[in-house]
Amino acid sequence: MRQGVFEERLEKLAEKLRTSSVDAVLLCSPANVYYFTGYKGGSLYVISDGTVILFSTLPVSTPIAERIEIIEKLGRRDPVVMALEYIGDRRMSLGYDSLSVEAYQAIIKSAPSISMVAFKDTVYELRQVKSEDELSLLRKACENASATMEVVRQVISYGTTVADIRRAVAENVYRSGAELAYNPRISFGDDTFLNLDSPADREIRNGELIKIQIGVVYQSYVAVLSRTYFYGDKPPERLVKSYNSLLKLKEEVRSSIAPWSSAISVYDKCRSHALTLGLDPSTLTHFGKGVGLEESEPPYIRAGSADIVRDGAVVSIGPDLLVPGRYGLSASDIYHVSADGLKPLTDASLELELV
Numbered sequence: 001m002r003q004g005v006f007e008e009r010l011e012k013l014a015e016k017l018r019t020s021s022v023d024a025v026l027l028c029s030p031a032n033v034y035y036f037t038g039y040k041g042g043s044l045y046v047i048s049d050g051t052v053i054l055f056s057t058l059p060v061s062t063p064i065a066e067r068i069e070i071i072e073k074l075g076r077r078d079p080v081v082m083a084l085e086y087i088g089d090r091r092m093s094l095g096y097d098s099l100s101v102e103a104y105q106a107i108i109k110s111a112p113s114i115s116m117v118a119f120k121d122t123v124y125e126l127r128q129v130k131s132e133d134e135l136s137l138l139r140k141a142c143e144n145a146s147a148t149m150e151v152v153r154q155v156i157s158y159g160t161t162v163a164d165i166r167r168a169v170a171e172n173v174y175r176s177g178a179e180l181a182y183n184p185r186i187s188f189g190d191d192t193f194l195n196l197d198s199p200a201d202r203e204i205r206n207g208e209l210i211k212i213q214i215g216v217v218y219q220s221y222v223a224v225l226s227r228t229y230f231y232g233d234k235p236p237e238r239l240v241k242s243y244n245s246l247l248k249l250k251e252e253v254r255s256s257i258a259p260w261s262s263a264i265s266v267y268d269k270c271r272s273h274a275l276t277l278g279l280d281p282s283t284l285t286h287f288g289k290g291v292g293l294e295e296s297e298p299p300y301i302r303a304g305s306a307d308i309v310r311d312g313a314v315v316s317i318g319p320d321l322l323v324p325g326r327y328g329l330s331a332s333d334i335y336h337v338s339a340d341g342l343k344p345l346t347d348a349s350l351e352l353e354l355v
Helices: 005-018 030-037 079-087 101-110 120-128 132-155 162-175 237-256 263-276
Strands: 024-027 043-047 052-056 069-072 092-096 114-118 185-188 208-218 221-231 288-290 297-301 314-317 321-323 327-329 333-338 341-344
Touching: 005 024, 005 030, 005 043, 005 120, 024 030, 024 079, 030 043, 030 052, 030 120, 043 079, 052 079, 079 101, 101 114, 120 297, 132 162, 132 208, 132 221, 132 314, 132 333, 162 185, 162 208, 208 327, 221 333, 237 263, 237 314, 237 321, 237 327, 263 297, 297 314
Parallel strands: 024 092, 052 069, 092 114
Antiparallel strands: 024 043, 043 052, 185 208, 208 221, 288 297, 288 314, 314 333, 321 327, 333 341
């Protein structure tokens, strides 16, 4: 990250506070704390006047150590409790991003003068628009994920196990200087529609589907990519039709998204399109989501979403199709939202058949 980026983010957050009815915000999500400090851990207390205090039970390393106050109490179990002890009971409006039930109840009990206000959506508004620095890191993660998925295509043959694929994924990801966000999610055969990971020693058989999702982390930024492959002589016609319909729906979602789109309007439009393609919307997962410091973050393209897709967002598009008793299909890709349209950041082959 370029010098000064975290200071700029903190100033934008303080400005949001000054233009709201909230006096200060307590951030507990590791991703949110990292976004504003470069340190993934602890709790961050930001006041509208620009005062910033980072509470941690571990030694802190942050590029803005001179800009903020750091309170370390090594050995303490919960930095949230440390923050609450510091804030005390005072008449104020306190925003928060995520709190455990226990922490929320503790605030209500020990600090009745504090008015708690959910502030998560405001923080995500700031995080949704990716800077050039962030885009550069996301591109690296996406390039790694795409290259790794191509390696997977080459690895699969008769008798290949889930463990074989996981090993190939891990070797390629780590060799490229990235990390795995989680253990690759791999399903064979019937497990694809059950949406379950197949056992590590499960072998691929002729005429089976393979559904794979990998998450790659490059310097804290996450790319998630999924693909479905058919191993065998020729996939059934019904399967090919379903897969092609899924790709058409994915393209409809992509073409429907533009800067400042309403997520629910995109979802409603694409849900109607799914019906024209002969797809039952009840068998589809959400149509898209944001990615960045987390594998899943706003904007969410799904029923009931109140999100707005902002200019500069990075989104993963590609609903999963789960047909009970038959199969599960997935083919997601990542795009950068701009006024010039959605630009793909992943490019692994979408061919269903493994040659």
